[in-house]
Amino acid sequence: MSKKVRVAIAGVGNCASALVQGTRFYNNGEEAIGLAYYNLDGMKPSDIEFVAAFDVAESKVGKDLSEAIFAYPNNTLKIADVEPLGVKVEKGKILDGVGRHLSNAIKLSNTTPVEISKRLRESKADLLISYLPVGSTEATRYYAEQALDAGVGFINAIPVFIASNSKWQQIFSEKGLPVAGDDVMSQLGATVLHKTLVKLLVDRGVKIDQTYQLNIGGDMDFYNMLDEDRLKDKRESKESAVRAMVSYDVPMRIGPSDYVPFLDNTKVCYIHMKGRYFGNVPLEIDVKLNVIDAYNSAGVMIDAVRAMRVALDRSISGPLISVSAYCFKHPPQQMPYNDAKKAFMEFIENKRER
Numbered sequence: 365m366s367k368k369v370r371v372a373i374a375g376v377g378n379c380a381s382a383l384v385q386g387t388r389f390y391n392n393g394e395e396a397i398g399l400a401y402y403n404l405d406g407m408k409p410s411d412i413e414f415v416a417a418f419d420v421a422e423s424k425v426g427k428d429l430s431e432a433i434f435a436y437p438n439n440t441l442k443i444a445d446v447e448p449l450g451v452k453v454e455k456g457k458i459l460d461g462v463g464r465h466l467s468n469a470i471k472l473s474n475t476t477p478v479e480i481s482k483r484l485r486e487s488k489a490d491l492l493i494s495y496l497p498v499g500s501t502e503a504t505r506y507y508a509e510q511a512l513d514a515g516v517g518f519i520n521a522i523p524v525f526i527a528s529n530s531k532w533q534q535i536f537s538e539k540g541l542p543v544a545g546d547d548v549m550s551q552l553g554a555t556v557l558h559k560t561l562v563k564l565l566v567d568r569g570v571k572i573d574q575t576y577q578l579n580i581g582g583d584m585d586f587y588n589m590l591d592e593d594r595l596k597d598k599r600e601s602k603e604s605a606v607r608a609m610v611s612y613d614v615p616m617r618i619g620p621s622d623y624v625p626f627l628d629n630t631k632v633c634y635i636h637m638k639g640r641y642f643g644n645v646p647l648e649i650d651v652k653l654n655v656i657d658a659y660n661s662a663g664v665m666i667d668a669v670r671a672m673r674v675a676l677d678r679s680i681s682g683p684l685i686s687v688s689a690y691c692f693k694h695p696p697q698q699m700p701y702n703d704a705k706k707a708f709m710e711f712i713e714n715k716r717e718r
Contacts, residue, residue, distance in 0.1 A: 370491075378658035484514035490672075528695060544688050566610050685697050
């Protein structure tokens with residue numbers, strides 16, 4: 365018999381839309397293209413149930429989650445029809461969740477914020493996912509505190525350091541709750557491609573002299589990231605993932621570069637690498653990656669959600685090392701992709717503690 369996992373979402377943007385649609389898209393048991401694992405410890409994507417959702421935009425608050433995921437300013441592709449879920453999007457606290465640029469693009473709901481921890485308990489959620497905008501440091505910490513108060517697991521999909529922070533690790537451990545993060549890794553996105561290329565060059569004996577990664581897109585995520593002061597953790601998250609693949613210092617610049625409105629939810633990434641191989645002969649690599657951004661992380665999040673249910677079932681608390689290394693850019697412990705995938709499966713198969 366399938367197990368269910370009850371999920372609450374903070375931030376009903378494109379990524380939340382892709383996750384919800386994905387649980388409906390993969391519901392027929394046929395070939396699951398794009399999923400690493402259709403059945404994970406007895407759980408299928410359709411076993412993910414959404415029980416609570418929080419946002420601050422007037423266009424989403426008060427609507428059923430099935431409607432809110434398609435509301436402005438969301439602009440990702442529609443891949444599945446979603447039936448009414450009986451889950452009304454409720455207003456959360458704003459704090460620093462809406463930056464200077466984003467505040468010009470959306471109208472904020474004037475309703476009273478709901479008591480998050482109370483709502484999590486009432487909904488009987490197993491875990492809370494933070495899909496807040498980049499730079500929402502105070503708001504992310506607030507939602508982490510609400511998860512702790514409600515006694516649910518916490519998955520941090522954005523580049524604010526919770527699972528990778530020793531203070532927060534200790535707090536979740538003491539509360540007997542699991543935490544995973546930080547900054548969700550795409551299935552085949554800029555960071556996983558960049559770190560894999562760096563690891564390949566290092567393994568093949570190429571000396572890397574410099575590298576950069578530029579990213580552009582046309583959704584509210586990229587519009588929000590025009591606020592450079594909201595990008596410190598984002599750049600650190602992406603750069604640390606790449607730096608972990610090489611044992612020496614390499615000059616690099618990695619991160620969001622510009623907002624191009626007509627790209628909608630398309631993300632375009634440019635990766636450049638310059639180095640030297642046998643005989644000190646120069647080598648250069650230039651790669652362009654073009655993806656629909658929201659769906660690139662949805663399958664990874666489906667794995668992370670089910671893995672956290674495994675942790676909850678086993679009463680595992682604190683940072684989930686293998687899950688975070690496999691699913692996130694800035695985990696407590698960085699690993700090459702193949703090592704992270706192996707560790708993840710060992711955890712699922714109960715051959716690894718966390």
